[in-house]
Amino acid sequence: MLLGASGAGKSTLLAAIAGVLGGADEGDETGALRVGDAPPVAARGRAGLVLQDPDSQTILARVGDDVAFGCESLGVPPSAIWPRVRESLDAVGLRVGLDHPTAALSGGQRQRLALAGVLAMRPGILLLDEPTANLDPAGVVEVRDAVAAVLEATGATLVVVEHRVSTWLDLVDRVVVLEAGGGVIADGAPAAVFAQQGRALAAAGVWVPGLEPTAPPRARVAGATLVRATGLAVARRRGSVVRAGIDLDLRAGVLTAVTGRNGAGKSTLAQTIGGLLPPAAGVLDAAPIARGLSPSPIRWRSRELVSRIGTVFQEPGHQFVAGTVLAELDAGPAAAGVPVAVRRARIDELAARLRLDRLLAANPHTLSGGEQRRLSVATVLATAPEVLVLDEPTFGQDARTWRELVAVIAGLRDEGRSILAVSHDVGFVAALADEEVRLA
Amino acid sequence: MTDDAGRTRDGAWTGAGLAAGDGRGADLLAAVPVPPRVAAINPVAKLAVATVIGVALVLSIDVVSAAVALLLELALLPWLGLGPRVVMRRLAPILVAAPLGAITILLYGQPSGATHLQFLLVHVTDGSIELAVATLLRVLAIATPAVLLFATVDPTELADALAQVLRLPARWVLGALGALRLVGVLVEDWRVLGLARRARGLGDRGRITTLVAQAFGLLVLAIRRGTALATAMEARGLGAPGPRTWARPSRLHPRDGVVVLVGVAIAAAAVSAAIATGAWNVIGGAGGA
Numbered sequence: 001m002l003l004g005a006s007g008a009g010k011s012t013l014l015a016a017i018a019g020v021l022g023g024a025d026e027g028d029e030t031g032a033l034r035v036g037d038a039p040p041v042a043a044r045g046r047a048g049l050v051l052q053d054p055d056s057q058t059i060l061a062r063v064g065d066d067v068a069f070g071c072e073s074l075g076v077p078p079s080a081i082w083p084r085v086r087e088s089l090d091a092v093g094l095r096v097g098l099d100h101p102t103a104a105l106s107g108g109q110r111q112r113l114a115l116a117g118v119l120a121m122r123p124g125i126l127l128l129d130e131p132t133a134n135l136d137p138a139g140v141v142e143v144r145d146a147v148a149a150v151l152e153a154t155g156a157t158l159v160v161v162e163h164r165v166s167t168w169l170d171l172v173d174r175v176v177v178l179e180a181g182g183g184v185i186a187d188g189a190p191a192a193v194f195a196q197q198g199r200a201l202a203a204a205g206v207w208v209p210g211l212e213p214t215a216p217p218r219a220r221v222a223g224a225t226l227v228r229a230t231g232l233a234v235a236r237r238r239g240s241v242v243r244a245g246i247d248l249d250l251r252a253g254v255l256t257a258v259t260g261r262n263g264a265g266k267s268t269l270a271q272t273i274g275g276l277l278p279p280a281a282g283v284l285d286a287a288p289i290a291r292g293l294s295p296s297p298i299r300w301r302s303r304e305l306v307s308r309i310g311t312v313f314q315e316p317g318h319q320f321v322a323g324t325v326l327a328e329l330d331a332g333p334a335a336a337g338v339p340v341a342v343r344r345a346r347i348d349e350l351a352a353r354l355r356l357d358r359l360l361a362a363n364p365h366t367l368s369g370g371e372q373r374r375l376s377v378a379t380v381l382a383t384a385p386e387v388l389v390l391d392e393p394t395f396g397q398d399a400r401t402w403r404e405l406v407a408v409i410a411g412l413r414d415e416g417r418s419i420l421a422v423s424h425d426v427g428f429v430a431a432l433a434d435e436e437v438r439l440a
Numbered sequence: 441m442t443d444d445a446g447r448t449r450d451g452a453w454t455g456a457g458l459a460a461g462d463g464r465g466a467d468l469l470a471a472v473p474v475p476p477r478v479a480a481i482n483p484v485a486k487l488a489v490a491t492v493i494g495v496a497l498v499l500s501i502d503v504v505s506a507a508v509a510l511l512l513e514l515a516l517l518p519w520l521g522l523g524p525r526v527v528m529r530r531l532a533p534i535l536v537a538a539p540l541g542a543i544t545i546l547l548y549g550q551p552s553g554a555t556h557l558q559f560l561l562v563h564v565t566d567g568s569i570e571l572a573v574a575t576l577l578r579v580l581a582i583a584t585p586a587v588l589l590f591a592t593v594d595p596t597e598l599a600d601a602l603a604q605v606l607r608l609p610a611r612w613v614l615g616a617l618g619a620l621r622l623v624g625v626l627v628e629d630w631r632v633l634g635l636a637r638r639a640r641g642l643g644d645r646g647r648i649t650t651l652v653a654q655a656f657g658l659l660v661l662a663i664r665r666g667t668a669l670a671t672a673m674e675a676r677g678l679g680a681p682g683p684r685t686w687a688r689p690s691r692l693h694p695r696d697g698v699v700v701l702v703g704v705a706i707a708a709a710a711v712s713a714a715i716a717t718g719a720w721n722v723i724g725g726a727g728g729a
Contacts (some may be wrong), residue, residue, distance in 0.1 A: 020674040042681060049675040055625060056668035059618060059676065061596055068687035081687040103624065117676055205480030237632075276635040302643030311639040317661055318629070319636040321653065335641030363661055383641065 001168060001190070002161045004178035006368055006398060008111040013178070014127045016040060017159070019047035027119075035125070045074045047125040048118030052133050052396065054110035063089070063105075064401035065100025066113060070121040081120075082207070088116040091153060092146040106262050108139025112146050112346040119150060126150070128160040133396035136262060137422040140167055147171065163398040164207045165190075177201065205370075205398030213403035215431030219226035219414045222434070223252030226289050226387055226418045227273065227297075227309075231282035233271040234265055241280045242268050248437055250387060257429045264421040267314060267391055269439070273420055274311035274389040275300060285380060289386050303335045312378035314391040316372035316421075318362040325356055325375060328364050332383040343382075350378045354408065370401035377408065388412060390421040394428045406431055475521040475594045483593045485600040485696035489703030490586040496707035497582050502721045503570065505714035506577035512706045513584050520588060530591045534583045542576035566679045581710075585703075595620050601688040610684050618669050626662055 002010045015021045016033055019040035033098070035043040048070075051057055060066040064085055065351075071081040084108065085098065091110040111131055118126065132140040144167055151158055151171065160168050175193040178188040186197045194201070196209055202211040221280060235243035243265030250256060250273070258266050271277045273284065275297025287295035287309045294300065297309055310332075313319045324330040329350060333343045351357040356376040359367065364375055378386065393409065394402050410432055413419055423429055429436060497509060517527070528535075546568055553566025599617040602608045633654050637643050642653070713722040 015671070018675050020671055045677040045680050051668070051672060051675070053668060056665055057672045059621070059669070059673055061621060063593075065596055067686070069673075069674035069678075072685050072687050073680050075680075075682045075685050078685055078687055079690060081685070085687075114672075121677060271635055274639060276638055302638045303639065303641045305643075306641035313632065313636055313639070315632075317664065318632045318657075319640060321637065321640050321642055321657070332641045335644075365664075378638065 001165070001172040001177045002159060002178060003165070003175060003201060003206050005180050005183070006158050006370060008178040008180040009182075010178055011129050012157065013050070014049060014129050014161060016124065018047045018127055019043060045070065045121045046123055047127055048121055049129065050111065050114045050131045051126040052130040054107045054114070054134060057114040057203035058102045058105075058110055061102060062098065063096055063100045063102055063113060065215070066102055067117045067120050070117050073120055082087035084149075085116075088120040091119055091150050092116045099286055099386055106139065107135050108142040111135065111139065111143045115143070115146055115150070119154070122154075123156060125157045125159060126176065128158070128162070130162050130396070132162065132164070136305075138261070138425055140164075142435055143173075144168065144403045165204060166207065166209050169209065172202060202265045202399060203318065205400035207399045212427070213399050213406070216407055216408075216410045220414060221253040221414065223254075223416055225249045225251050227284070227286045228274065228283065229284050232269075232272065232279055232284055232406055233281035234268045234277065235280040236268050236277070238280075240333065243439060244281060250418040250420055252386070253416045254417050254434045255413045255415060255421060255432050256435045258420065258422045258437045259424070259429060264439040270311065270389050270391045270422045271421060273297075273309075275305045275309050275397070276311060283339075286387075290340075303337065306332045306380075306383040306384055306385065307336045307338075309387040309389060310383060310385035311389040312376050312380050312391060312393060314395065316376035317365065319376055319379065320372075323353075323363055325362050325367075326360040328375060328379055329356075329360075332379055336384070337382050346384070350381055354378045355404070370397055373397060373401060373405065377405065381412070386417055388417055388419045390419065390423075392422055392424065394423065402427075410414060449652040472522065472526050473590050474572065478520055478592050479594075480693075480695065481699050482605060482690060483598040484605045484690075484694045485692065485699045486589040486593060488700045490589050492700070492707050493585050494582045496711055497578055500711075500714060500721050501571070501578065502575050502718035502719040503574045503577060504717050505642050506574060506581045507712040509706055509710035509712045510577055510581040510584065512709060513581065516702070516706075517588070520592060522588065522591065526591065529590065530587050531584065534579065534587065538576050538583070540578060542572040545575050546572035560584075566579055597688070600686060601690050604686055604690040605692060611679065612654065614673065614678060615670075618673060621664055622662070622669060625665060626658060629661050629665075630654070630658055633661075687700045 002013065012021070017035060017040055019035070019042075021029075025028045029291070033040055035046050040047065058066060060071050064082075067085045067088055068081050071084055076084065089095070094109060094112045094116060094117050096109075103108070115131075116237075116409065128145070130378065131147075132143050137145065148171055150156070158171060160172070161431075163166055169190060172190055175188065175190045176184060176271055177193065177197055181405055185200075186193045194210075198211055199209045202208045202213075202237070207213075227250040229246055231244075232246040232248075233241050234246070235241045242263075246269060248256065258269060260266055268277065275286075278298045283299060285295045286297050286308070290300075291308075293304060299303060300308065320328060321332050329347045330343055348357075348398050351360060354377065355370070356375055356378060357376075357432070360372060364372065367375060377390075377393065390409070394405055397405065406428065409419065409421070413432065421428070421433070447685045493509060493513075493618045497506060522530075546564060549568035549571045551565040551568055555563065556564050556569070557564040595617060599613045603610050637650060637654060643650070647728045711720070
């Protein structure tokens, strides 16, 4: 297992071993790296790499074709490919037809598909780069068990990068901690490394067993209902209702968590309550925060919406609209007509609170995952809405960012804001949720 | 029936295209269910048919050749086994565009023969009427086989055929195939970007401003997703030393030859009929017959 602070080069090292790092024109390389006896590029296929994002790893439209892709690249004779494909799908426990559309798979199934695609190449080394960071708890277990079965069957070497150490601890014999800027801080058996480096690792964002981040204490001040949904039905597009009959109250100072499996309509519910999608049926009543406008948020203008209900999207990249962090933070308040002096003060305060003050001139898209997440939360807070809708706010974050986000969100809740959070993250729900709405 | 890879495809082929249910935009790229006899035809043969008819019909601009070709195509349409709804949905853009083009030519086309209507630049004459009808039929006769044949082609099989039958470079073909799969993802991105602009307070701006800004956002996402997909493909050995093999062999069979011959026959019949009736009128040549 490879550990280290964000920016220590864990993913880069995996990519280098897999031979997909790019040529000399894309960066400098010093020292030697050999896979077997060959440079990694020549040995492509000996080391199989599985990445974090299930969406971008699915290559072809049908399950069988996707798994066959790697074999084709390596020049395996066609007659030998299909038996390998079936064998690999069996090994990861993905029991769907070869013609099954990959687009119909869940996140966990897609990661197992990627694993099968790599296995079919019969690699000696399995490289996993945060393979479960984007999965719900059931998906995490699926993938972990599939990897365990594969290692058992093939005897391959496993190199895994993951913030959530405990997922993999049973399979790991050795932990190597990389240092940002180069070098190795620690190298040894898991127990020894965690005993020696545990605190430093936890501070750097690793979920060290026994040193998991804890939730801040609760200052409970439940207030009035700000938004009420009655018999609400939600649809991504007109006519395709994903969920109906939802009743819920969002009260000031209360965090309501929405949980449930992938595809249950959680994000669609969040976007409907956020005033972005019209309700397909039922009533969404936000009269207490309407301040003279219609009680229905979808009727508000965009610039009226931002100072009443703020939505943080699951993927920060979707909600960035400006070229610098500063402009990004200013966009919402400027649209809402907040005076310049107030805007300045608010941005300074938010940037300090979410550790963005050194990044004000940076392009939002070039930030790290954790920085992007903090920025996306800050942009929404900049317009000071009373109701916050958060879609997977802690998804794929390391322990440090997690701790910071949980502290900020707890603070917002205790200030009396009403928060709706869609989350797969059991720890997050346990730490912050006052109420849970489960969409089965 | 059994294809070369040994996988059975019993009954109607489902062609579970890319990005099933991923968004409306992707539907138009996905193959539709077709009978096995159509699915069994190599995509390259379908490509050849559409090309042969297209080339024959752009040579001349007359009513006869286009009408003959269109009639023969419509006569063969049932063989494709597409439902009327699918046919109408796929042809809808052309059924809108072709008459619009024809009306433009009717009103503003090169005048010749008796004048029927003249108003400012509008000048409807015998010549412009004939030209308009010829254009309308021609667009329909060229586009119908192209659009409907492609509706029956699965993108993965097209890529297999382009690489194996036409020997196009594998990297290029697979890159294009991967990009096509991303279309479904990007359609969803576009939808979410629209919601996000409203959530950020920028949803009230003018249509053009919004479109431009949103398109830029989509471009950034597309580059990021494309890069990630390229890495994933390389991690699966794309570009590994040594020749690539193909899990789904794509070859030309006698039945493909028959299909191409039918295409050639349609083109030949259209051209012969036009020459025989004296309607043949090579584009760029002198005026009407």
